[in-house]
Amino acid sequence: MNLSGAVAVVTGGGTGIGRAVAEALTAPGASVAITYARSAPEAKATAASLGALVVPLDVADDKQVRRMADRVVGELGRVDILVNNAAVTHAVEHADLDALTDAMWHEILDVNVLGAFRCTRALAPVLRASGGAVVNVSSISAYRAGGSSIAYGVSKAALLQLTRNLAAALAPEVRVNAVAPGTVNTRWQTNLHGAADFAIRRATEEQHIPLGAIATPQHVAQAVLGLLGMDNVTGETLIVDGGKHIRY
Template structure:
């Protein structure tokens, strides 16, 4: 049956930035599809809360702390996943930031803020893919890079974020070519989602109205609405999909 193709039973999925927002929703969605999920974050308490929710729902999870911008931290993560769970079959690179010192017109962007965004959003995804290479190639794995509509179009006053997400789209395509046919690599590009990262936007009436004017579905997404596309890309339902960008943006990029 077609629905069986979404079953992730027996697979191990690592989700970076899995302690809140989109990452937590994806972690819970993968667990619901049968995967053993390893959510990661820099905060042990936050990531353990995700695992508690997975286990409360009858799934299996392992909480791990990691700094995705640090080579040794990332390599240690995948060493532990290999030792304790036999390796990772799915890697979801979701960890991302867009701090205040990286926002604004070019003359107002702090160069250190620029570097920090690139380190987490782009370098972190590359380091995780690099460290997971042997895991993924062992049985044929899947990588899902969580980008943004900001990886497909320009967004004003978000130069580092947009640059990092465009880079993530590019790396997705290059990895897909290098790793085919054994490993599939795809990109998920959400639009505006109601999370703590967009809290300032949802609370500003003018900004919110401008975003909704650009969004045909006329609302922000709930994080759970991004989990379904992620499960699809991770699963055998997308077995002939690689090097692609799947938008879940309420129609933003259709304009």
């Protein structure tokens, strides 16, 4: 895929991995629309720095998703790339089953799985027309019994199955792949653990990572762009964790 002149939508594109992906896409000449649900100041600052379109969006609301799709196509003319990065979680100890409420389950699945489906569904006609590509941002928690909560891990595993199903449903015009990052040095982690605790967790984890360091948002963005450039690959997931998964 030639990124020069392409149009991309990055959900949750104001901070962290989403921002890094948006930056990586604009570097070779793509136009980008970034969406945000909670981080309005950061998203607007990111959009201003990249010359990107910024759209408020709750991916749990299908009407908002369809309005976003109409706006992006109306203002940018087409869509070639969709990166489903928007996600939520709740930090709940896995052994404390009672603490993981039905409301938490519904919110996490609605955003992390159905949100990606809604955005892909809304943009499918224009992605088909352009011969485009979708990359879903999953997690290493899709593969192992870890992460911020049971519901989060289940949602990210479901996202991988959604990736495979969409790859089949949208072929041959649209390729659909996923990335599954391990621990990434982002605000997401410091919000979950606190800066001091995360620093300790990071130092401990890096002792067991073959490449010696946790991922940065830019590492994940490299993987996203790599998948966008693989014209004969669909339905696949690329793990980005410095090789830690080979030692789990």
